[in-house]
Amino acid sequence: MATKLINIPVVKAEPQASNEFIKGLWQQNPIFVQVLGMCPTLAVTNSAVNALVMGLATLFVLLMSNIMVSSLRTFIPRQVRIATYVLIIATFVTAIDYLIQAFSLEIHKALGAFISLIVVNCLILGRAEAFASRNTVNKSIQDALGMGLGFTLALLSLGIIRELLGQGSLFGIQVLPDSFQHWTIMLLPGGGFFTLGVLLILFNWIQQRQRQLQINEKAKAKP
């Protein structure tokens, strides 16, 4: 009896795209877990607006460079990959520099040289080398969005705390009463270190608790 052969498409078990997105936001958060990009983290988070714009600028550069690196990954030989990645990153940093100037000169002036310094943010070159150069465009976009948003939210949380305690305002709007004594140190680099330290402790404590809960649940589930 002749056997009828049926072509069954082989489906590779790929990790879910959403995992790439979530990992940057939480498990591998660039600031609270990987401790990358500390220069802008400490320098420009003295106000929520500066932190938000710096975060979004980094997100833009990360997203665009990941897309370009991933699209051209078969075209770029290994020997010149770092030079090419730096060229790509510098291009998008130049682009965002122009765009921020077009959007607001005041914010551009407040962020100063830190916009140009996005070129040397190890987060961006790190993701280009470790992820975008080895993965598809779709997954690289997920990765960039996750990491970029994780970076932005971390900067924003620092910016909010520092502006609130340092100036009694949020995004320039006064929210604490005039009687509130401003913590001037929060606007200085020292305030950045204190806030980052406190948030790192808090983040790691939450993550440890989550891990412990998972272990306990697994132990309970075992017969």
Add this chain to the structure above:
Amino acid sequence: MNTQARIRNRVLYLKMYRSLVGVGTLCGIIIVLVYQFSAPMIRENKKIALETAIFKILPDATTKKSYVLSETGNFILSESSSEIDIIYAGFNDQHQLIGFTIPARGMGYQDTIELLYAYEPIAQNIIGMVVLQSRETPGLGSRIEDDHGFLRNFEKLDVSLNAKKTELKNSLQIVKPGKKTSRWQIDSITGATVSANAVGKILQQSASQWLPAIKQHYEDFEFGH
């Protein structure tokens, strides 16, 4: 090296060139496109920022007029704001000339510093200064923009002309912080010496160029224009 290895190397070099030239060209196109898109908005923003800065350092002025130095040596009105050698005369409500704001630029620690200063011609003082653009080191050189002690130097900085009205009577001097004894001296900033010195040099150069010319052609601003 055998022939095959040579061919392999040549192919690799070609791929490297192709990659660098290709990506470089693509990046160049991206930068040009973004610049073309953003340039008009940046120009408009800079124009607004300049106007704000003019009335900030010359607060008694309610209107301003732009002037350029003509080939004949006189100051003539200029409608364009894109010219480099341009100065702004400030007038009060009674249309009286009360001072000038003068843009100046020069090399700072790592890039060009662009600033604007206000000149009061009767007392012959610089009465205000604002940094329009700089890329000085954040936290150090960048303090030329917002260090109150440093900016206080420019509230009444003596730039009197000599008897012949051809040059400054006293050259501007940068001194160590807190060592200022004369009104033509500028207290420097600890940790930002190069940038503070650069501001002093830019002002000295610009004042030497403009102030004698303003003095000689003062009537160009007061009458007829």
